[in-house]
Amino acid sequence: MAVTMNDVARAAGVSLKTVSNVLNDYEFIRPATKQRVQDAIAELGYEANLTARSLRSGKTSMLGLVLSDLSAPYYAELASKLMKAAAQRGYRVLVEQSDAEGSAELNALQGPFRQLTDGLLFTPLAIDADAVASRAGKKPLVMLGEHILDPRFDLVTMKNEEAAAAVTAHLLGSGRRRIAVVGASPGESAGSAGLRLNGYRRALEEAGVPFDPALIAPAEWRRDTGAAAVAGLIEKGVRFDAVFGLNDVLALGAMHQLLIRGIKVPQDVAVAGFDDIDEARFASPSLTTISPGMDEIAERSIALLLDRISGRESAGQGLHVEAGFKLKVRESAP
Amino acid sequence: MAVTMNDVARAAGVSLKTVSNVLNDYEFIRPATKQRVQDAIAELGYEANLTARSLRSGKTSMLGLVLSDLSAPYYAELASKLMKAAAQRGYRVLVEQSDAEGSAELNALQGPFRQLTDGLLFTPLAIDADAVASRAGKKPLVMLGEHILDPRFDLVTMKNEEAAAAVTAHLLGSGRRRIAVVGASPGESAGSAGLRLNGYRRALEEAGVPFDPALIAPAEWRRDTGAAAVAGLIEKGVRFDAVFGLNDVLALGAMHQLLIRGIKVPQDVAVAGFDDIDEARFASPSLTTISPGMDEIAERSIALLLDRISGRESAGQGLHVEAGFKLKVRESAP
């Protein structure tokens, strides 16, 4: 059996509660007593039982992170950073993959997963604000990403629209006029896809370039679908001189498809993405993209969530945080 | 306050323990009683308190996964699959990043992290078998990867040596004679790097091609280091007609470096990797690599760990599982 607080108390010749007090930095303890307890702890190799502590205190020191798929590079990098930011503050992150399915998202919101965590970082992809609101319960919840832009919720996000406009403007600036968009999500307007598409349109407008719906290719956000979308455009006979992948893996999939068809990047078609995953720098040609300030997103979303948990930041309206971004110009669209 | 078993008991007109029995599928309960309890549960929206259950039962239904860095594509994909495999069996996975640092690995082995989990999937990179053995405690532990090949531990791994020999043989078969190896880890012999290097040497021997230590470039397993290692070789004036990256990101970093220097892949230098991450298929040129049967690794390591936890597989010797592999021939080394 593991050594408990009781064992420590006995060894130190104090009461169980005094041991607890030492561990919780209770103010009024004689230094000598404190020392004796700490010696006993060291000698017995005592470790607090987190489960018992959780039961009693109602806190788990774990944060939940709900995302569609951890194997997507953007989410993998984000998760890694979130875990590090949380660890620095004494929290652990429990990840749940939703596969972008509504049922999984709802489960994460209500089920045992929620119970295990003190607060949630949530990237809803399938369900809407009302669904979230009606089942969110009262533990703190911070939205990550953009599918839900709602005053009821805290949200940490990036400047999707502005950044997408900046990439588009860059492509236009290098003389491209027919810029295909890969990764649109028909019918959706508030999500990342919608916002980035808005940015694209805004940049076109500002440059006085007409918008052509034929250039917009829907696709899930993966490499293979990005490749397939470009293939589809080509086969339909749509002509374009640039591709804007709404995220990097789409852009990379698209670029791959162009290259195997003998289309030169960037000479024939320029390619740009969004996310600046590590892979973008090392692709051939390297990928022009938007660096969305992921460090800032990770830091600030953890900070905000912990503020909510501790009650430092008291509710009322949802807080909206937007991280800055940088355009990274590389070979695929100089 | 959340609804507890006691509330359910009262609502159903039975004792608290009967509710517990219903939840735990106790055999001897009258169907009518069971129904009443289940109705009460549904009506009140009762959810079992996992923390309390853990405290009482000593099980957490969580598995620990220790790896160096979740943002590395291989680990991200593996973690994703492990989580899915675990979820199917009613377990959750808690991930801990070690950054390949010994202190972090030791903490994961003993500290609170261990307490929170019923068993551990462990990829030790910095510490050795004895260090693990002396602090492993008695909860089940399954090694993942190869740094520790020790009869005391269970191990799920891939055929590193054989597979590396197969890639090397493939490169030799296409006429390459000076195959640089990127990602070696000097002094280490039992780890993945060492085993893969062994495979490389074995294939050379079998083909009667002399081994040239100048071709072996040490590097950490990242894209940037892979690129730097190739740059180093070139600058030292080492000549080579192929590069074997000990994993895919190394190979991709290396390939990037070659291409920006105007060296044609595969015409001038062929490139091959190891892991078959999704990115390999979509690189330009696409990357020849080893598919290590990650699905099998994920499935079998979860299965083995759960067998150990349940006691179905009783200890004694460590079990060693080797997943199969496939050579994926693509453009970078046809």
Add this chain to the structure above:
DNA sequence: GTTCCGGGATACATCGTTGCAGAAGATGGC
């Protein structure tokens, strides 16, 4: 010398489950 105050420690109940032991009623064998 009694009262008051606050530092320093303690006892007890409690968080929400599950394990163990046992009670009560039904069933069956002889």
Add this chain to the structure above:
DNA sequence: GCCATCTTCTGCAACGATGTATCCCGGAAC
């Protein structure tokens, strides 16, 4: 008609910590 066995259900203790209330004691105040 009685003991043995099985089914069904119950009560109590326990898991290991923390919150609340309380107690004791030395010194200050009157």
